[in-house]
Amino acid sequence: MQSFRQALRELCELGFQLLAPRCCCICQQALKAATGIERFVCRTCWDNLPVAPSPETLYNELLNFFTPDDLALSGVAALFSLREGTPAMRLIYAVKYYGLWDLGVELGRVVGSALSHLLPDVDGIVPVPIHPARRRERGYNQAEAIASGLAQVCHRPLYSRALRRRVATPSQTRLNAVERRRNVVGVFTAGDQALCVRSKTILLVDDVLTTGSTLNSCAEALLELGARRVFAVAIAKAM
Ligand SMILES: [Zn+2]
Numbered sequence: 001m002q003s004f005r006q007a008l009r010e011l012c013e014l015g016f017q018l019l020a021p022r023c024c025c026i027c028q029q030a031l032k033a034a035t036g037i038e039r040f041v042c043r044t045c046w047d048n049l050p051v052a053p054s055p056e057t058l059y060n061e062l063l064n065f066f067t068p069d070d071l072a073l074s075g076v077a078a079l080f081s082l083r084e085g086t087p088a089m090r091l092i093y094a095v096k097y098y099g100l101w102d103l104g105v106e107l108g109r110v111v112g113s114a115l116s117h118l119l120p121d122v123d124g125i126v127p128v129p130i131h132p133a134r135r136r137e138r139g140y141n142q143a144e145a146i147a148s149g150l151a152q153v154c155h156r157p158l159y160s161r162a163l164r165r166r167v168a169t170p171s172q173t174r175l176n177a178v179e180r181r182r183n184v185v186g187v188f189t190a191g192d193q194a195l196c197v198r199s200k201t202i203l204l205v206d207d208v209l210t211t212g213s214t215l216n217s218c219a220e221a222l223l224e225l226g227a228r229r230v231f232a233v234a235i236a237k238a239m
């Protein structure tokens with residue numbers, strides 16, 4: 001059944017490419033590359049994406065929002081530094097709202113190759129879960145697409161169902177730092193792969209890091225489930 005679905009998806013993809021050639025998701029220029037990230041973003045746009053601050057700087061920023069006792073994350077890294085509403089942010093919107101699962105996987109591969117040396121030995125990878133109602137609406141969890149690409153290049157197991165989102169929280173986009181923290185308290189709980197994280201160092205994956213409230217809330221849940229330490233990566237740090 002899975003292979004039939006896969007074949008159908010590839011056939012649709014091929015038909016789509018013949019009818020409408022791929023365009024850069026940032027500048028809309030037509031693309032020719034058949035593999036890698038250049039199937040989705042042109043070289044110029046890709047090279048112009050601003051690099052995120054270092055993991056040390058990002059961690060110090062988290063300490064502006066959390067006391068050391070409240071901070072469940074042991075470290076955090078991001079690839080790019082993006083501002084809401086800018087053309088570069090279309091890279092994230094393409095994965096999140098326009099259903100480009102393959103772009104998410106490709107970004108996960110890039111993140112895995114670029115940042116894995118900055119992160120200590122990781123035993124397993126966990127995407128930030130979305131609520132089942134939102135998953136039905138979107139068709140998939142964008143963090144899981146990124147996490148699956150990352151798991152492929154890092155050769156680590158992917159525990160997509162380690163955590164479960166109990167509450168469909170409203171979007172965090174318009175909330176301030178205090179509201180963001182309040183918005184995600186107690187939202188994440190054990191999923192049916194919860195036992196997999198016990199005594200493990202876990203790498204949490206999300207598309208965007210803003211204040212770190214969502215990632216920290218997930219990290220708290222993972223520590224409660226017995227994880228040893230939790231690090232996090234995101235494609236973009238939202239400025
Ligand atoms: Zn472009």
